[in-house]
Amino acid sequence: MAAAASLTEPTVLAHTKSQLFPEDDSDSYVVADTQFARDKWVEDREIAAEVTSALAPFNHVRVGSGYPDLIGVRRLEAEYLAVDRLGDEPPLVVVEAKGRKRGGVDVQRGIVQAYDRLGEANVAFVSAPAGAITATDRTLARQLNVGVLGVEADGSIEVLERPRVVGNRTAEEATAIRFQASAQGVADRNFSLNHPKNYLAVPLALAHDRDHRALLEAHVVSAVDGAIDGAAFLGLIDERGASYRLTSLGQEVVRFALREYPALDDALAAFEQWQRSRKRFRDLAPRWGQLARRVVFEYPATELLVTELQTMHDDGLGRPSLVDLVTWLHEQHPTFTVELFLRGDEDVRERALTADGELRTPVLEEGASYHSPTVFQLKAMLFHAGILTERGSEPTNLDPRTDEWGLCEPLSRRR
Known part of the structure; x- marks a missing residue:
């Protein structure tokens, strides 16, 4: 316990991030506050390079009246929550970390800071060295619906108090984190192709009765996976396990094609003619260019x-x-x-x-x-x-x- 109580705030936060937001979860996104990107912490103690690396990326995100140490979006396991989450979207999670500094570990201040974030977040935690958390701290946290995480010296974490998930409004700054955690965010997942025609063709191929991958490769682009991923980022298709379904926007693309051409085969043949063209799409195919404008504006x-x-x-x-x-x-x-x-x-x-x-x-x-x-x-x-x-x-x-x-x-x- 004594060793755990000596943990600094950046180290506490790094251990907490590794537990709440594991690197192998591709459907989550999290940032640490920019104050943790500097070389030294309080009392001129250096922040170890491995701690800084573990906490990256950094951003300064306002939630409530301040800036949480950690903010992210992820579907948390049941062990962290008192009740099931609300709705279909993963919760917006904030963490306030406290570590050793001159005068001790101010866990209660961390609890109050975490509580302030609940006006815009769905779940709030305070994370601190396990040996510094008292029964009084836990009682206050329960009253304020703040989760409590006790961090040991070896990096392991015990969930001492489990918070309830709450529904709330999401301010613009926190919305940016939700954006990154969504299928349309630019972090880790991205547009790999730079022409909208490659994405517009995906709904046509999926609506066809032949294999959609073979159609895309034959008529549109060889980078089939990139075309499919980009169509998902633009909201044209939804992934359902190993298959895909057209969204309402994707269905409208198919309807447009069937108004312009006798059949989907004819529409896909037109896409084949546009391969390797450097001309602006709006000028090359004006009506398709207008449709592309509408679709891109939905991003x-x-x-x-x-x-x-x-x-x-x-x-x-x-x-x-x-x-x-x-x-x-x-x-x-x-x-x-x-x-x-x-x-x-x-x-x-x-x-x-x-x-x-x-x-x-x-x-x-x-x-x-x-x-x-x-x-x-x-x-x-x-x-x-x-x-x-x-x-x-x-x-x-x-x-x-x-x-x-x-x-x-x-x-x-x-x-």
Whole structure:
């Protein structure tokens, strides 16, 4: 117990993350607060490199009146919860960690901080060295519906108090974490193809009575898995075990094709003619380009980007660079901006964000700092759909200072 009580806050948090959000769970997403990305903790104690690596990626996410140490989305096992979760979506989970520092371990403060987050989160925990948690702490946590996790020196965790899952409103900043945990997030899963036609063809192949993979490979693209994954990210299909079903949006794509062509075979033959074309899709196939515009606009990030680019245009910045855009967006939507644009690895987030979550501009000028799915594939699709003026570039070929993010058809102020 004495050894556990000496654990520092970053170490407590790293052990907690490994238990609540195991790396092999691909359907979850979690970030640690940017304060843990620095080299030293309180009392000038260094944060071990393996602890920093375990806590990455970092972001500064406001929930309630403050910034939780850990925030993520995951379906928790029954051992962590007092009752079953509510609804079909996995809960938004926050953790406040407390560790040893001069004056002891302030577990009660952690409980109160975790309770404050319940206005916007579904589940809140306090995590602390097991030997520092008292009976009084546990009583207070039960009264406030805060879970209590006791961390031992070897990293094992005991669930001392199990919280109930609560329903609540989700603020915009926490919504960004939900976005990353969804099938449409850019973390770990992404658009691997940069042309919307590859995704529009997937519902047609699934609606056909022949093997959909063979049809896609023959008429559309050899990277069949990438096409199917992208169709899911765009909300055209849902995965159901080993099979797929069309969403309402995907069904509308099939209806459109059957209005344009006598049969699905004829529609797929048209896609074959478009292979390897460098021409903007809106110009190559105008009606399909309009459909692509509608589908791409359904992607959660698109409306945010278009809205803010229009506002920038209204303020006299009609053709902003990538650096201009990210700097602007971060002022309005900080969490979403970091998750959408900046790579999640430890090095990029640590260098790009201060402990208070502010951006360091020099890092934004490096192409390698950015998510390829956003600056290359998503931007290319927005170009093909006639939304942006320029196509995307791979981060290795990207100069963020000159990479243009302008709207093709900005509205005038008077409209």
